[in-house]
Amino acid sequence: MEHGSTGMLLGALVFLGAAVLSGPLARRLGLGVAVGYLAAGVVIGPSGLKLIGDASSVLHVAEIGVVMLLFLIGLELRVERLIALKKLVVGLGGLQIALSTAAFAAAAWALGAEPPAAIAIGVALAFSGTAMAIQILEERGHLNRTYGEKTFSTLLAQDIVVVPALALVPMLGGGGDHAGGWAEALAAAVGGAAAIGAIVVAGRWLLDPVFRLLAGVGAREVMTAAALLVVLGAAEIAAVAGLSMAMGAFLAGVLLAGSSYRHELEADVEPFRGLLIALFFMGIGMAIDVGVIVDNVWRLLAGVVLYLTIKVAVAAALARAFGATSGDALRVGALLGAAGEFAFVLFPLAQTNGLISAEVASMLSALAALSLVAAPGVALLAERVANRLAPAAETPDEDFSDAKGQVLVVGFGRVGQIAAQVLLAEGVETTLIDANPSRVEQASRFGFKVYYGDGSRLDVLRAAGAKEARAILVCVDDREATKRIVEMARQSFPLTELVVKAYDRGHALELMGAGVERVVRETFESALVLGRQALEAVGVDPERAAEIEEDVRRRDAQKLEIQMVEGVYAGRELTYTNKPVPEPLSLPKRKGGKIEERVEDDGPAGTAAAPAE
Secondary structure: OHHHHHHHHHHHHHHHHHHHHHHHHHHHOOOOHHHHHHHHHHHHOOOOOOOOOOHHHHHHHHHHHHHHHHHHHHHOOOHHHHHHOHHHHHHHHHHHHHHHHHHHHHHHHHOOOOHHHHHHHHHHHHOEOHHHHHHHHHHHOOOOOHHHHHHHHHHHHHHHHHHHHHHHHHHHOOOOOHHHHHHHHHHHHHHHHHHHHHHHHHHHHHHHHHHHHHHHHOOHHHHHHHHHHHHHHHHHHHHHOOOOHHHHHHHHHHHOOOOOOHHHHHHHHHHHHHHHHHHHHHHHHHHOOHHHHHHOHHHHHHHHHHHHHHHHHHHHHHHHHOOOOHHHHHHHHHHOOOEOOOHHHHHHHHHHOOOOOHHHHHHHHHHHHHHHHHHHHHHHHHHHHHHHHOOOOOOOOOOOOOOOOOEEEEOOOHHHHHHHHHHHHOOOOEEEEEOOHHHHHHHHHOOOOEEEOOOOOHHHHHHOOOOOOOEEEEOOOOHHHHHHHHHHHHHHOOOOEEEEEEOOHHHHHHHHHOOOOEEEEOOHHHHHHHHHHHHHHOOOOHHHHHHHHHHHHHHHHHHHHHHHHHOOEEOOEEOOOOOOOOOOOOOEEEEOOEEEEEOOOOOOOOOOOOOOO
């Protein structure tokens, strides 16, 4: 027992040491960290120093990293957004799989493979590397860009097709009669639907109450354990039903995207995801048979070039057909060029079912691994070519090394600019961030130091000094982004004051309901000033006009308080009952040049309609 524990500890030390050395070294050399991890896997694996002997068991554990990666992506993608991507998933993703399978099957048949074997090879090579593509997108920060969405939609389609692909290969090998094979495929489809239903039910109606109960315990480790339980539980339910584990975790993430505990889940899962993704790439590196590569180096290199050319061309042409620019189409093709993780499952499965020989399986696995090694370089080359085809606005780095301030202003639009001037005029140290690169550049021309960064990301808020700031001023135009920032700030920086710009009265009530005490509607104050100046224009004494302005402001604040207490809000109409409406000032009205009557309130006592503002 003691010896086994020591061996496990040594293995962990080997992997951790390899990750610590290879990742930074690869980045220093201008390569992606994934390439460093792949190289580290080769060095410590059976083809290198033999520090770790069993690559298959490492890959089995490390696949959890891909599972967690898809879960975290799901947390950023609400159900509505997923539905909006259905055209890309079904159309672009489905066509990419079908055309790539046909192209590689035809190439394999032309090289002498029997039709069933050629189809199996075509299916296996049609898949793309999810972990590699998303790792590159995350390093660039482009997952939410148009080409990032197209890439991700295609990868999601491939995850869905895993089940029929795994069922198809044994059928091609004659591992059972066709009737039985189709019956098994139907049973797998029913099982998959049941698993998805179970994940949906749990995600929609069970998990929030459970997390609420666990949060009351106040133990951080319990919440971490619960987060891991959700991810691994969803993955296992999907795996038992024959679906991709990553697919199950992704679906769980999507269902929890609107949960109050989303940011807590993200913070708990993120550290494990990073380590396990590193382990995954090292496992792929360990699976590379250097001997096979050395013996067939020229054939493999030619094969990799041909493979990447076909894969990139097919994906880029389809992306262009689905509305991408030439540059973005090239980016999509390059990211989908490398072979997928399931190739390392499908080739041994094809060998087991007598479709291909052990030598061919080894060659194809080596080709798939080499395509993964080449993937970052291909993506970098495509990015440079795409920039030349259509030079895009350069995105600044998110560098907050010299950021400091008593107030953090998120959003430097029309409202944020004026608010920042007030703060700076008083000499208050202020940090300004904005996610619009052109706005950052324009601000610098007028002497403002604005940092580039997406304020709806927790890591950006932390880097910009939100924890040390005395107040966070939220001036973004996106209501959903405002909501996310408020949620994160209240959870992660509870001691920091929040001052938030609201779009209208309804938005203000939502923010007040979320616990924000300082809420300002973006048009309210300007409307009051307009009203006061209109009174002065018709001859009302300026002091009297100022009194009326202040009275309207006071009564509006009291109405908001009443509406918050009553909690009755539907659309843009607010109604409250059984509460006295504050009495208005007696305001004389002009009629025919004479002062005649007072203006009544905007509703009888007991009811009031919200202003359209």
